[in-house]
Amino acid sequence: EVQLVESGGGLVKPGGSQRLSCVASGFTFSIYSMNWVRQAPGKGLEWVSSVSRNSDYIFYADSVKGRFSISRDNAKNSLYLQMNSLRADDTAVYYCARAPGRGLNYFEDWGQGTLVTVSS
């Protein structure tokens, strides 16, 4: 059974930093593209960032470019999102999601999400 478990959410002040983690199990982590998707309270889905299976290709939404950094550790079956210079509009549930990769960027499986609240 595929499992994606996010952690690291919480309350952070504007301008602060937070690091999210996602631990994967039930599949061969190293052959999948991994992604972060977020959802602000009561709003729709927003893709945030993607990393290819070997970390050769990394992409960011314009809204987070220069502030967020995605990474992965295939030996630990883990995905990370380092979030810096956080703003109120970054408040959202952050989901970890896997995709087939190689240009196929649909999200086959999702974690349960972790809530990040940016507020003073």
Add this chain to the structure above:
Amino acid sequence: IVLTQSPGTLSLSPGERATLSCRASQSVTSRDLAWYQQKPGQAPRLLIYGASTRATGIPDRFSGSGSGTDFTLTISRLEPEDFAVYYCQQHGDSRAFGGGTKVEIK
């Protein structure tokens, strides 16, 4: 690519047919269009990818169609568990989501 979903809300009864629209601001190459279902408090679930291929375990009452800039998700007969919010997504380079359509019980 900007994806516009319509209607914003669809009010239907169980057993009725639901037709959801997703329109892209430019042509979607290779029919790279996915649909997701999201229920309150839950993560989204992949329903359709490649515009018309059902994901594993998705009932055949869900079908996707379309190409170019116009895509449709059809639920042939609504079951009680189908009342939810549905999102389309361009799963090529942009990875953009549409704003969602809520299917609610009439």
